[in-house]
Amino acid sequence: MNMSVYGMLLVSSLAIGSIYGLIALGYALIYKSSGLLSFTQGDILTLGAYLGLTFYSILGIPFAISLLLTMACAFVLGILLEKGVIRQLLNKNVGAIYVVLATIAISYIIQNGSQLAWGTIQLNFPSVFPVQNVNIFGVNVRPEALMCFIVSIALMIILHFFMTKTRFGTSMRAASMDSMAAESLGIDVSLTTGVSWGLSAGLAAIAGMLIGPIYGVYSTLGSTIGRKGFSGAVIGGYGNMYGAMIGGLILGIVETFSASLISSTYRNLIAYALLLIFMFIKPTGIFNERAIQD
């Protein structure tokens, strides 16, 4: 194999890896704010892909604006999910495992609901750019794959600045560290938690709209990606924002290269074996988060 093949592999692994990273970031936000695992991430990605397709291709809205609209819809959905379902269940003092089960139920409802709305046939997400390939350092790259990576990284950087440099973002971190202290200082913890769920959903939906042009849009699009995103979150250190990004990227690189260099049959086997290896050898992940051990 020559260098340009490696270059292409690298770009596609960074593209899918950053999608895993966005999903993993959502798992981290939800875990930090509510101490819960939500299995809705993957199906919100699917919904995001369908919504994006609808705005962009059916309604003819420019791609960037479609992306923002998709994110806004998912943001509201995430807040409604937390306020309407999760919080209500927690108020009934049900165990955390029931809440997690409820998120699985919701994920199937979203998946089936999308089938109902958009049908069962795989839809084609039209290209975003007029060219098929761009040439970077002698490597031919699909511009959509490049966009996937660049937009994801940009979102991660924006989120980092929001969480560390703004007062509201800092208050979200404070509330996730110690909700009682946060509330006693005038931070509306119910609001910060809702916003965390909203952001998680928004990131997942954007991921769907970014991957749509590459993978096509179908109702189980997010199922595998959701699980891989979860693996990425564990590998990085469950609950750690930076670990989520790194874990997602590592997973994308490992599975893409091994699928190509070994055999694509083993793509999932290798990805999940990596997850298990981390669970046994380093359960706190790369960023040493205590979540899994506690």
Add this chain to the structure above:
Amino acid sequence: MAPLLELKDFHYYYGNIHSVKGISLYVNEGEMVTLIGANGAGKTTTMQTISGLTSPKGIRGEIWFDGKKISGLKGHKISAMGLAHVLEGRHVFSKLTVEENLTMGAFMRKDTKNIKSDMDGVYKRFPRLLERKTQLAGTLSGGEQQMLAIGRALMARPKMILLDEPSLGLSPKITKEVFAAIKEINKEDGITVFFVEQNSKIALNTASRGYVMQTGEMVIEDTCENLMSNADVQKAYLGGE
């Protein structure tokens, strides 16, 4: 004039557990009042319910602050009315820096331009915090964390501060320092103070009036001077004969 804080026949239930059994108390503006009692008496429950940090389902009776009924309101709403709370066990944000912790204390203030000078005020009062302002709060010693928790509460410019066991786990020397600061906050800044303390001796020496709780009930209330000479109090809380 009505008291700044008043509890009227206040009860608290954790589910079926009747933890506070009908207590009444008041704190006037500018006062420094203490609440003492053995472990499990219901002091923390009382303090946290005043601040809206327990589930409102368990409340019976009424809590009034600054002329308004606050029992049942959410914590962040009560905090915004000018009631700060230094929680038992300090509760600093361990993975935020000292400075970020202080910023969070000023979270709901609108007068953002005064926040910097108030922060300097906190650093002046607790110079150890200035030296450590970029350090994560979780890496501070117990005494420094307590100072940070107090400083963070002051950043809200409250009318009143509740403190729950400020001496918990601190050496006698640091305890003295912390109580000197609490006295200053009351005398110099004019902030009303109501605090819970296991160390009854230092509590009665610091405050002007005191309440004594026992297994959910209020058993004595008096000036600290009288409480110190009260035989029952001496026997139960001051280690006297």
